[in-house]
Amino acid sequence: MKLFYFLTVLIITSQSVFSQSNWTGNTSPTYPELIDHLKKLDKAHKELSLYNMGPSDYGLPIYLFVINGGKDSTRTFAKAQAGTSILINNAIHPGEPDGINACLIWLDQWIAQGKPLEAKNGDKLPVIAFIPAYNVGGMMNRSSTSRANQNGPEEYGFRGSTRNFDLNRDFIKMDSKNAFTFVKIFHSLDPDVFIDNHVSNGADYQYTLTYIASMKERMSPHMKDLTYEKCIPYLEKNVKQHGWDLFPYVELKGETPAQGIHAFNDLPRYAMGYASLFHSISFTVETHMLKPFPQRVQATLAFMEGIVSYTMENSLEIEAQRNAAKLWARNLRQYAFNYQLTEKADSVLFKGYEHSFPLHPITGLKELTYDRTLPYERMIPWFKTYIPKDSVAVPKYYVVGGQEQEVIDRLTANHVLFETLTSASIDTFHVFSVKSYKSPVQPYEGHFKLSQIEVGEAEHAIQLKPGDILIPSQQDAALFIHASLQPRAEDSYLTWNFFDSYLQQKEYFSNYVFKDQIAEILAKDKKLSDEYQLRKVTDEKFRNSEWDQLYFIYSRSPYFEQTFMRLPIYQKF
Template sequence: MLLSLLLTLNTFFTAAPTPDWKTPYEKSNRTKTATYQECIDYYQRLDQAYPEIKMTEMGMTDVGKPLHTVIISTDEDFDPASIHRKGKTVLLVQNGIHPGEPEGIDATMMLARDLMQQKKLKSQLDNVVLVIIPIYNVGGALNRNSHTRTNQNGPESYGFRGNARNLDLNRDFIKEDSKNARTFATIFRTWDPEIFVDNHTSNGADYQYTMTLIPTQHNKLGGALGTLLKQQMVPALYKGMEKRKWPLVPYVNSRGESPETGIFGFMESPRYATGYTALFQTLGFVPETHMLKSFDKRVASTYDLMLEFLDYAAKHGKEVQAARQKDRAALQTQQQFVLNWAPDTTQVETIQFKGYEAKYKPSEVSGLERLYYDRKAPFTRPVKFFDTYRPTVTVTKPVAYIIPQAWAEVIERLKQNQVELKRLSKDTVLTPEVYYISDYKTGPRPYEGHYLHTEVQVQKSQQPIQYFKGDYVAYLNQVSNRFLVETLEPQGPDSYFAWNFFDSVLGQKEHFSAYVFEDLAAQYLQKDPKLKAALEAAKAKDANLAKSAREQLNFIYRNTPHFENTFMRYPVTRWLGGALPVQ
């Protein structure tokens, strides 16, 4: 009987061995990054093994595969609203937006496992919920190769920067050309995280650091959160990483060939991940490991930095939440909004920078002088750091924006980002403030599928406009205020106008035949002395106009009721006050 029992127990333990929780990265002796399927399979195993982990499909990507989130919640509450009611801090970590920069993919897989298996680490989740996007650019991850990251030291193979539509997803957060970006908006607005981390690998100069860091630009973030970020959180992260033997430095964004010329804080407009998340008062970070350091060191430093984010969220989550609530309350009454920024070079900090001497030698390719960094000549010396930005374009917010329903692509994006919208309950004529586009520049080549407009200038007027039942109204009394201003004001660098959503208003639709309009133009000059005087004054200033019969007719045409008033008129108007018939 005893022998039979022993044999039964032996069979049981042989049939059910302890699971092997090593990641593909660890199994490869830290030389390979997990494939898309290996990554998803690993998280599914964690989901099945631990009730504190839940893996969810949140929407589709352009390649036809779903975008997942992995939620780690120690009280097994996976409802975002409930989690926020409990006062827990939400940390959202995104990996693989550029799958050729895969450190976050492998580091986060190990972190998720260790949070479950190491009691000391797991305790950090008592008041924090970790939400992970395992691989954001699924199409890029499936397009695997060993060559496109030319400047990078490992791993053996990796994904491609462009997604299934060859879009750089880190330029797509506002225009949302990709399904990935539209699904991300759902994830982000649903979870409304206090802290967001988007893991990357750098390019650029050579230096001694393994990890560099881009925090949300503190002036752009502004308010209590901007102060907390600059004065408390960033210094705490630097101190923590120093203890872990991974000294940090700001992302090496220099204007010259060498970092010694000075480093500029990165100003991320809303097209970028952290520029987008800042619109909703989220502390955003882009860790950028150095491409020339070995892959294992890059993964290890990413792992440790994520521990520092968790540690800060656990210890200071309440402070972050209080600052966020203060900023969101202030946002309701804020009148002035900044649309664009420039570095203030009169405000300079000094950092001790650990670099390598930049030197020159003859190129073996061209025979001309080439730059190289001499790793046999390391140095530590002061470098200027420009991390203050000043506003260059500011706008006063309206009471509301009115968006005609004809502009469905814009409406769709507003809804995707959970903007609160109302609709006109009847056909009506209103007199809002109107913009006319008076000048703009357009890039000569496509950028991420668009010909981006810049240096936009506008002229204001007020005029009656016919609106129809169902046209949309967005009041500026909501969490989405900054998002609305920076996307709907045409002068914003990442406005929907800048991204070509309104280009059809830039084309004139009606014209005149000169031989017909000649007689009518003469009548206008006879009846309107002011128009005649204006034409003569314009001719005196412009020799080309004085020599061109067609242009003189055009001058008259533009100053008569025959000229269409919708030409160059921006369709989104600004409502400055008074009740609107909305439902």
């Protein structure tokens, strides 16, 4: 087999290759142009395949383009799962299409190189798959104005999906058909590396290329070491050789970078946080909005080239560490959540621009301005340590009521293994009862998402029925299961309103009837009677309210509905 000087050749000849590519200018293709182009490449090259992976909310399909797959989709996905694979997601925010052009240029270069499948030293090209454009509805909604602060391209799509969701908040709740198609793509590949391509908003600074890595505290120790000790240092060095500085995403602690930046909490609702639940090395690429589009595309391409090289050179280590991470998650005893940023500050050398607050001639107010004629390099605070506020013991298995079809659909789509009961039985389970929660006045991403949830936990005899499902914690999807089923976890199905119907009392009492029953109830329950008398003595409002007194007794009596606020999620330890 002929050997290729894959990477070095790529760098040396990149100038001449760029001139052969149509994707280096200030334009980005429309969705039909993009798919049309990829269909032609699929036809022309046996190493390249375009697959229709399922619907989007818009009605058009979401595609997956695969480089170096098998002969058909079955063999392609088997190869990706067995070997090393990279998944790149483009245009989840179609106003930020840099990744589309970068992937197209990468393809042009690779074809011009003679489609090398291995490097000189024998390192194999991974299976490289990219979603050409994920937010199809947003792609079809083009303009030149929806990204007010962005420097190109001339036209681009819109952030919202056709149902006006931000799809980059949809990876646990899965309101969109897009999310179901994504999850199918993701689990078909089981990617070792996942990249979500974006363009930043916010402060001005010198960098074109920034990245977000998954929050290290939420990762398995194996993926944390691999990502932070090996992969990121490699990428920094590699993209520097291509002429780019790689800097962490500038998430501001205060108003300007001078007050410091902080690590991003990539909750599972985000693409990269979702991928991290399944132990993919997970990055969000954020190019800087004020840099010209062609330059941003080249920076995104450099990151992609860096990731491809890293994956080629370290495939055995990546595979081994991912397997170790899966084993770690299967055997997890304690699940931590509600991560909070600490005040512990490291520092990092930052290439910024001086800022000031001159009076604005129209608003008359002091407005933040960055001065590009005054670049600086100085150390700024870097807050990158999170701690979990809460943790819970991991049960041996969960039970979810079979009536919760929407939850079961999402677990199934995510390859969660469970057993469906075929007969009724009674057993004692650890049961969650919601004690309190906050619900916002305004919706967020189509939901009145619950927060500040408190739950009580107690052992109860529970009648199980055919159709209820038993979900063991010891499986590869363990982190997804805990993230979605632990009621107080940040992105749990309880927070996303899947269990709202259990938060309403269905039966009450009539005062005029119930007041005749309380003597009997109190006579039978000495403890309740004592609590009631004490409350009357110590609480004036209570003493003067018939309703409060009757409800106090009712809610503690056998007449009260046992299932009020009780979630149809049970745990067995």
